[in-house]
Amino acid sequence: MNQSSVYGTVALTMLLASWGCGSSTPTDPDPITYEQKTETYSGTMTAGETKAFHFTVTNPGDIQAAITSLSPVSTLTMGLNLNFWDAAAEACARSTVSTEVARVNAAIAGTPQQAGEYCVSIFDVGNVPATGTDFTITVLHY
Numbered sequence: 001m002n003q004s005s006v007y008g009t010v011a012l013t014m015l016l017a018s019w020g021c022g023s024s025t026p027t028d029p030d031p032i033t034y035e036q037k038t039e040t041y042s043g044t045m046t047a048g049e050t051k052a053f054h055f056t057v058t059n060p061g062d063i064q065a066a067i068t069s070l071s072p073v074s075t076l077t078m079g080l081n082l083n084f085w086d087a088a089a090e091a092c093a094r095s096t097v098s099t100e101v102a103r104v105n106a107a108i109a110g111t112p113q114q115a116g117e118y119c120v121s122i123f124d125v126g127n128v129p130a131t132g133t134d135f136t137i138t139v140l141h142y
Helices: 003-020
Strands: 037-045 050-057 063-071 078-084 098-102 108-110 116-124 133-141
Touching: 037 050, 037 116, 050 133, 063 078, 063 098, 063 116, 078 108, 098 108, 116 133
Parallel strands: none
Antiparallel strands: 037 133, 050 116, 063 108, 063 133, 078 098, 078 116
């Protein structure tokens, strides 16, 4: 047997052996997971006032907002709004995403279809006393 036949036989044997050792199938990469973010905003409102806060959504999906505290009167009904943030006007217009009249711990939700700048606003619906009210809002988003 000449040298080229030996090399050919060895190469063929190695090829057949590698096929017999199992096949590897490509695996799907791990799916991208987005961490849920919690944003907390607080302040003081006077009668007739609106306060707005903006945040960045990196993965479209569920956004939830809730008034988590009001003081000194925790039973007030307030307006709560989710919308797109208008950076030029630095404003949170009343909503195409979700607007509700809310009490403490009553969540509102929206489902934006794209990543971007969003906002939450709290507004007086005629219940804030002359002395004002302190509030905290919590927003959950991706």
